[in-house]
Amino acid sequence: MAPRSPPPSPRRPGGVVLRGGRGLSVGLCALLAVLVLAVGYAVLSWWSEGGRSLPPVGYLATLPLVLVAALVLAGAWSVRRTVRGRRASGPHDGLRGFRVLVLCQAAALTGAVVAGWSLAHALVARAGLALQGLGSDAAAALAVTAAGVLLVVAGLVGQSWCRLDEDRTAPPAP
Template sequence: MVNGGEGLRWGQLLGITLVVGLLSWIGWRVYLDNGHLLSQVSWISTVLLVAMALLVVSAGLPVRRFLRGEARKPLNALRAARTLVLAQAAALTGAAVLGWYAAQEAHALADLGLPGYRTLAWQLAGVCGGAVLLAVAGMVTQRMCRVEPPSDDRD
Protein backbone atom coordinates (compact mmCIF):
# COMPACT_ATOMS: atom_id res chain seq x y z
CA MET A 1 0.00 0.00 0.00
CA VAL A 2 1.20 3.52 -0.70
CA ASN A 3 2.51 5.24 2.38
CA GLY A 4 2.65 9.01 2.58
CA GLY A 5 3.42 10.90 -0.64
CA GLU A 6 4.86 8.00 -2.63
CA GLY A 7 3.37 6.60 -5.80
CA LEU A 8 2.68 7.80 -9.31
CA ARG A 9 1.84 11.42 -9.92
CA TRP A 10 -0.29 13.00 -12.63
CA GLY A 11 2.74 14.86 -13.97
CA GLN A 12 4.54 11.58 -14.57
CA LEU A 13 1.59 10.26 -16.55
CA LEU A 14 1.44 13.47 -18.58
CA GLY A 15 5.16 13.15 -19.32
CA ILE A 16 4.73 9.55 -20.50
CA THR A 17 1.80 10.54 -22.68
CA LEU A 18 3.75 13.38 -24.25
CA VAL A 19 6.92 11.35 -24.87
CA VAL A 20 5.04 8.38 -26.33
CA GLY A 21 2.82 10.75 -28.31
CA LEU A 22 5.75 12.66 -29.78
CA LEU A 23 7.70 9.53 -30.71
CA SER A 24 4.57 7.97 -32.18
CA TRP A 25 3.72 11.12 -34.11
CA ILE A 26 7.21 11.13 -35.65
CA GLY A 27 6.99 7.42 -36.47
CA TRP A 28 3.57 7.78 -38.03
CA ARG A 29 4.71 10.84 -39.99
CA VAL A 30 7.55 8.81 -41.55
CA TYR A 31 5.17 5.91 -42.23
CA LEU A 32 2.53 8.16 -43.81
CA ASP A 33 5.10 10.06 -45.88
CA ASN A 34 6.05 6.75 -47.49
CA GLY A 35 2.57 6.45 -49.02
CA HIS A 36 0.80 4.44 -46.33
CA LEU A 37 -2.50 5.17 -44.61
CA LEU A 38 -3.50 4.84 -40.97
CA SER A 39 -5.00 1.49 -40.04
CA GLN A 40 -8.55 1.12 -38.81
CA VAL A 41 -9.09 0.78 -35.07
CA SER A 42 -11.66 -1.61 -33.69
CA TRP A 43 -14.31 -0.40 -31.26
CA ILE A 44 -13.42 -3.50 -29.25
CA SER A 45 -10.23 -1.70 -28.21
CA THR A 46 -12.31 0.99 -26.54
CA VAL A 47 -14.56 -1.57 -24.86
CA LEU A 48 -11.53 -3.47 -23.53
CA LEU A 49 -9.91 -0.34 -22.12
CA VAL A 50 -13.13 0.63 -20.35
CA ALA A 51 -13.57 -2.93 -19.04
CA MET A 52 -10.00 -2.93 -17.72
CA ALA A 53 -10.63 0.40 -16.00
CA LEU A 54 -13.72 -1.02 -14.28
CA LEU A 55 -11.81 -4.14 -13.20
CA VAL A 56 -8.97 -2.09 -11.74
CA VAL A 57 -11.36 0.03 -9.69
CA SER A 58 -13.28 -3.04 -8.55
CA ALA A 59 -10.00 -4.64 -7.42
CA GLY A 60 -9.29 -1.57 -5.28
CA LEU A 61 -12.64 -1.47 -3.51
CA PRO A 62 -11.88 -4.28 -1.00
CA VAL A 63 -8.60 -2.54 -0.09
CA ARG A 64 -10.45 0.73 0.42
CA ARG A 65 -13.10 -0.95 2.57
CA PHE A 66 -10.40 -2.60 4.70
CA LEU A 67 -8.46 0.64 5.21
CA ARG A 68 -11.65 2.44 6.24
CA GLY A 69 -12.51 -0.31 8.71
CA GLU A 70 -15.60 -1.34 6.76
CA ALA A 71 -14.36 -4.81 5.71
CA ARG A 72 -16.04 -7.92 7.08
CA LYS A 73 -12.99 -10.12 6.51
CA PRO A 74 -9.27 -9.47 6.89
CA LEU A 75 -7.30 -8.38 3.87
CA ASN A 76 -4.27 -10.31 2.70
CA ALA A 77 -1.32 -7.90 2.55
CA LEU A 78 -0.04 -9.56 -0.62
CA ARG A 79 -3.40 -8.95 -2.31
CA ALA A 80 -3.28 -5.29 -1.30
CA ALA A 81 0.26 -4.95 -2.69
CA ARG A 82 -0.76 -6.63 -5.93
CA THR A 83 -3.75 -4.30 -6.22
CA LEU A 84 -1.44 -1.32 -5.89
CA VAL A 85 0.90 -2.69 -8.57
CA LEU A 86 -2.12 -3.35 -10.82
CA ALA A 87 -3.33 0.21 -10.29
CA GLN A 88 0.02 1.72 -11.15
CA ALA A 89 0.43 -0.53 -14.19
CA ALA A 90 -3.03 0.51 -15.39
CA ALA A 91 -2.20 4.19 -14.98
CA LEU A 92 1.08 3.83 -16.88
CA THR A 93 -0.56 1.74 -19.60
CA GLY A 94 -3.39 4.23 -19.99
CA ALA A 95 -0.90 7.08 -20.36
CA ALA A 96 1.19 5.23 -22.96
CA VAL A 97 -1.84 4.05 -24.94
CA LEU A 98 -3.21 7.59 -24.92
CA GLY A 99 0.05 8.93 -26.37
CA TRP A 100 0.10 6.23 -29.06
CA TYR A 101 -3.46 6.80 -30.24
CA ALA A 102 -3.45 10.58 -29.78
CA ALA A 103 -0.60 10.77 -32.31
CA GLN A 104 -2.71 8.82 -34.79
CA GLU A 105 -5.70 11.02 -33.99
CA ALA A 106 -3.64 14.11 -34.81
CA HIS A 107 -2.71 12.67 -38.20
CA ALA A 108 -6.29 11.55 -38.90
CA LEU A 109 -7.69 14.98 -38.07
CA ALA A 110 -5.12 16.62 -40.35
CA ASP A 111 -6.25 14.46 -43.29
CA LEU A 112 -10.03 14.15 -42.80
CA GLY A 113 -10.49 14.34 -46.58
CA LEU A 114 -9.01 10.88 -47.06
CA PRO A 115 -11.46 7.99 -47.42
CA GLY A 116 -12.51 6.51 -44.08
CA TYR A 117 -10.56 9.01 -41.98
CA ARG A 118 -13.70 10.64 -40.59
CA THR A 119 -14.84 7.33 -39.10
CA LEU A 120 -11.28 6.54 -38.04
CA ALA A 121 -11.07 9.87 -36.19
CA TRP A 122 -14.16 8.92 -34.15
CA GLN A 123 -12.76 5.47 -33.43
CA LEU A 124 -9.43 6.94 -32.33
CA ALA A 125 -11.24 9.46 -30.12
CA GLY A 126 -13.05 6.55 -28.47
CA VAL A 127 -9.81 4.66 -27.85
CA CYS A 128 -8.21 7.83 -26.46
CA GLY A 129 -11.17 8.22 -24.11
CA GLY A 130 -10.81 4.61 -23.00
CA ALA A 131 -7.10 5.17 -22.36
CA VAL A 132 -7.87 8.24 -20.25
CA LEU A 133 -10.39 6.19 -18.26
CA LEU A 134 -7.80 3.47 -17.67
CA ALA A 135 -5.21 5.99 -16.46
CA VAL A 136 -7.73 7.68 -14.17
CA ALA A 137 -8.90 4.30 -12.83
CA GLY A 138 -5.30 3.41 -12.04
CA MET A 139 -4.72 6.67 -10.20
CA VAL A 140 -8.00 6.41 -8.29
CA THR A 141 -7.23 2.84 -7.28
CA GLN A 142 -3.72 3.84 -6.23
CA ARG A 143 -5.35 6.45 -4.01
CA MET A 144 -7.64 3.76 -2.56
CA CYS A 145 -4.51 1.85 -1.49
CA ARG A 146 -2.99 4.84 0.31
CA VAL A 147 -2.18 4.40 3.98
CA GLU A 148 -2.18 7.70 5.81
CA PRO A 149 0.78 8.20 8.17
CA PRO A 150 -0.01 8.10 11.88
CA SER A 151 -1.29 11.40 13.24
CA ASP A 152 1.06 11.46 16.25
CA ASP A 153 4.84 12.00 16.18
CA ARG A 154 5.83 8.58 17.56
CA ASP A 155 8.13 6.41 15.42
Protein backbone atom coordinates in the same frame (compact mmCIF):
# COMPACT_ATOMS: atom_id res chain seq x y z
CA MET B 1 29.32 -6.16 1.60
CA ALA B 2 26.41 -3.75 1.71
CA PRO B 3 23.52 -4.59 4.04
CA ARG B 4 20.39 -5.75 2.30
CA SER B 5 17.21 -3.84 2.80
CA PRO B 6 14.34 -5.82 4.28
CA PRO B 7 11.61 -6.98 1.90
CA PRO B 8 8.44 -4.91 1.79
CA SER B 9 5.96 -5.70 4.50
CA PRO B 10 2.85 -7.40 3.10
CA ARG B 11 0.78 -5.56 5.72
CA ARG B 12 1.56 -2.18 4.16
CA PRO B 13 0.20 -1.85 0.62
CA GLY B 14 1.82 1.58 0.32
CA GLY B 15 5.24 0.38 1.49
CA VAL B 16 6.96 0.12 -1.88
CA VAL B 17 5.68 2.30 -4.66
CA LEU B 18 7.24 4.63 -7.15
CA ARG B 19 8.54 8.05 -6.13
CA GLY B 20 9.51 7.35 -2.53
CA GLY B 21 6.19 6.10 -1.24
CA ARG B 22 4.04 8.81 -2.86
CA GLY B 23 3.01 6.73 -5.86
CA LEU B 24 2.43 7.84 -9.41
CA SER B 25 1.42 11.41 -10.10
CA VAL B 26 -0.72 12.98 -12.77
CA GLY B 27 2.35 14.81 -14.04
CA LEU B 28 4.31 11.60 -14.58
CA CYS B 29 1.42 10.02 -16.50
CA ALA B 30 1.01 13.19 -18.58
CA LEU B 31 4.75 13.27 -19.33
CA LEU B 32 4.64 9.65 -20.48
CA ALA B 33 1.62 10.37 -22.69
CA VAL B 34 3.31 13.39 -24.27
CA LEU B 35 6.51 11.42 -24.94
CA VAL B 36 4.55 8.60 -26.60
CA LEU B 37 2.54 11.20 -28.53
CA ALA B 38 5.71 12.80 -29.90
CA VAL B 39 7.35 9.51 -30.86
CA GLY B 40 4.08 8.09 -32.22
CA TYR B 41 3.39 11.17 -34.31
CA ALA B 42 6.89 11.04 -35.81
CA VAL B 43 6.65 7.32 -36.59
CA LEU B 44 3.11 7.42 -37.97
CA SER B 45 3.84 10.53 -40.06
CA TRP B 46 6.90 8.85 -41.54
CA TRP B 47 4.85 5.72 -42.18
CA SER B 48 1.99 7.50 -43.93
CA GLU B 49 4.26 9.82 -45.94
CA GLY B 50 5.93 6.73 -47.36
CA GLY B 51 2.69 5.91 -49.14
CA ARG B 52 1.55 3.26 -46.68
CA SER B 53 -1.84 3.33 -45.00
CA LEU B 54 -2.12 3.75 -41.25
CA PRO B 55 -3.05 0.73 -39.16
CA PRO B 56 -6.81 0.56 -38.68
CA VAL B 57 -8.37 1.63 -35.41
CA GLY B 58 -11.86 0.61 -34.37
CA TYR B 59 -14.29 1.66 -31.71
CA LEU B 60 -14.17 -1.89 -30.36
CA ALA B 61 -10.71 -1.15 -28.94
CA THR B 62 -12.33 1.00 -26.25
CA LEU B 63 -14.15 -1.94 -24.65
CA PRO B 64 -11.13 -3.72 -23.09
CA LEU B 65 -9.81 -0.43 -21.75
CA VAL B 66 -13.11 0.45 -20.11
CA LEU B 67 -13.42 -3.10 -18.72
CA VAL B 68 -9.93 -2.98 -17.20
CA ALA B 69 -10.69 0.45 -15.69
CA ALA B 70 -13.82 -0.98 -14.05
CA LEU B 71 -11.94 -4.01 -12.71
CA VAL B 72 -9.14 -1.83 -11.33
CA LEU B 73 -11.65 0.36 -9.51
CA ALA B 74 -13.51 -2.69 -8.16
CA GLY B 75 -10.31 -4.20 -6.77
CA ALA B 76 -9.19 -0.89 -5.29
CA TRP B 77 -12.61 -0.34 -3.71
CA SER B 78 -12.27 -3.67 -1.91
CA VAL B 79 -8.84 -2.64 -0.58
CA ARG B 80 -10.26 0.72 0.48
CA ARG B 81 -12.96 -1.00 2.49
CA THR B 82 -10.34 -3.18 4.18
CA VAL B 83 -8.09 -0.22 4.99
CA ARG B 84 -10.98 1.71 6.50
CA GLY B 85 -12.00 -1.27 8.64
CA ARG B 86 -15.35 -1.92 6.94
CA ARG B 87 -14.37 -5.39 5.81
CA ALA B 88 -12.85 -8.22 7.79
CA SER B 89 -9.21 -8.71 6.89
CA GLY B 90 -7.72 -12.08 6.18
CA PRO B 91 -4.16 -13.33 6.37
CA HIS B 92 -3.27 -12.20 2.84
CA ASP B 93 -5.09 -8.88 2.65
CA GLY B 94 -1.88 -6.85 2.83
CA LEU B 95 -0.32 -8.74 -0.04
CA ARG B 96 -3.56 -8.53 -2.02
CA GLY B 97 -3.66 -4.80 -1.36
CA PHE B 98 -0.10 -4.42 -2.61
CA ARG B 99 -0.94 -6.37 -5.75
CA VAL B 100 -3.98 -4.19 -6.41
CA LEU B 101 -1.82 -1.10 -5.89
CA VAL B 102 0.68 -2.32 -8.47
CA LEU B 103 -2.21 -3.13 -10.82
CA CYS B 104 -3.55 0.41 -10.42
CA GLN B 105 -0.15 1.89 -11.23
CA ALA B 106 0.27 -0.40 -14.24
CA ALA B 107 -3.19 0.59 -15.47
CA ALA B 108 -2.35 4.29 -15.16
CA LEU B 109 0.91 3.89 -17.10
CA THR B 110 -0.74 1.70 -19.73
CA GLY B 111 -3.55 4.22 -20.15
CA ALA B 112 -0.99 7.00 -20.65
CA VAL B 113 0.78 5.03 -23.38
CA VAL B 114 -2.50 4.13 -25.12
CA ALA B 115 -3.75 7.72 -24.92
CA GLY B 116 -0.52 9.12 -26.34
CA TRP B 117 -0.31 6.62 -29.20
CA SER B 118 -3.95 6.86 -30.21
CA LEU B 119 -3.89 10.66 -30.07
CA ALA B 120 -0.86 10.59 -32.37
CA HIS B 121 -2.84 8.33 -34.70
CA ALA B 122 -5.78 10.72 -34.63
CA LEU B 123 -3.55 13.71 -35.40
CA VAL B 124 -1.92 11.98 -38.36
CA ALA B 125 -5.31 10.81 -39.70
CA ARG B 126 -7.14 14.09 -39.01
CA ALA B 127 -7.89 14.68 -42.70
CA GLY B 128 -10.07 11.56 -42.67
CA LEU B 129 -12.05 12.99 -39.76
CA ALA B 130 -13.01 16.02 -41.87
CA LEU B 131 -13.92 13.88 -44.87
CA GLN B 132 -15.56 10.82 -43.29
CA GLY B 133 -16.78 12.10 -39.92
CA LEU B 134 -17.43 9.56 -37.17
CA GLY B 135 -16.73 6.65 -39.50
CA SER B 136 -13.07 7.55 -39.86
CA ASP B 137 -10.08 6.03 -38.14
CA ALA B 138 -9.34 9.41 -36.57
CA ALA B 139 -12.68 9.44 -34.75
CA ALA B 140 -12.12 5.90 -33.50
CA ALA B 141 -8.60 6.89 -32.39
CA LEU B 142 -10.08 9.79 -30.43
CA ALA B 143 -12.49 7.36 -28.73
CA VAL B 144 -9.55 5.11 -27.82
CA THR B 145 -7.71 8.18 -26.51
CA ALA B 146 -10.66 8.95 -24.23
CA ALA B 147 -10.69 5.33 -23.00
CA GLY B 148 -6.94 5.57 -22.33
CA VAL B 149 -7.48 8.73 -20.27
CA LEU B 150 -10.26 6.92 -18.39
CA LEU B 151 -7.81 4.12 -17.60
CA VAL B 152 -5.27 6.64 -16.29
CA VAL B 153 -7.90 8.22 -14.06
CA ALA B 154 -9.06 4.82 -12.78
CA GLY B 155 -5.48 3.81 -12.00
CA LEU B 156 -4.70 7.01 -10.12
CA VAL B 157 -7.97 6.96 -8.18
CA GLY B 158 -7.44 3.28 -7.35
CA GLN B 159 -3.91 4.05 -6.18
CA SER B 160 -5.24 6.70 -3.82
CA TRP B 161 -7.76 4.21 -2.42
CA CYS B 162 -4.95 1.76 -1.63
CA ARG B 163 -3.00 4.28 0.43
CA LEU B 164 -2.51 3.81 4.12
CA ASP B 165 -2.52 6.96 6.20
CA GLU B 166 0.63 7.17 8.30
CA ASP B 167 -1.32 8.34 11.35
CA ARG B 168 -3.26 5.05 11.43
CA THR B 169 -0.17 2.83 11.46
CA ALA B 170 2.31 4.89 13.48
CA PRO B 171 1.93 5.71 17.17
CA PRO B 172 1.24 9.39 17.88
CA ALA B 173 4.29 11.57 18.35
CA PRO B 174 4.85 12.87 21.91
